[in-house]
Amino acid sequence: MFEKSFKVAIPSGTSCTGTVNGQSNVCQVKISNNNANGPFGGTFMVQMGSNSTTEKRLVRSAKFIEE
Secondary structure, three states: OEEEEEEEEEOOOOEOOEEEOOEEEEEEEEEEOOOOOOOOEEEEEEEOOOOOEOOOOEEEEEEEEEO
């Protein structure tokens, strides 16, 4: 099993206005690497809470698990 944890800094002033499965204030975050054969990566969703615009920088943690 491969497991990789990381953090994403969401800049101040970011607005999350998407809706997924009835959940509002959602942004899609894209990650990628600098692989010479790539880039490789993926996306995941984050929800900002009731206020969809950040006043200060936010940090969100995520973990990818591959079996």
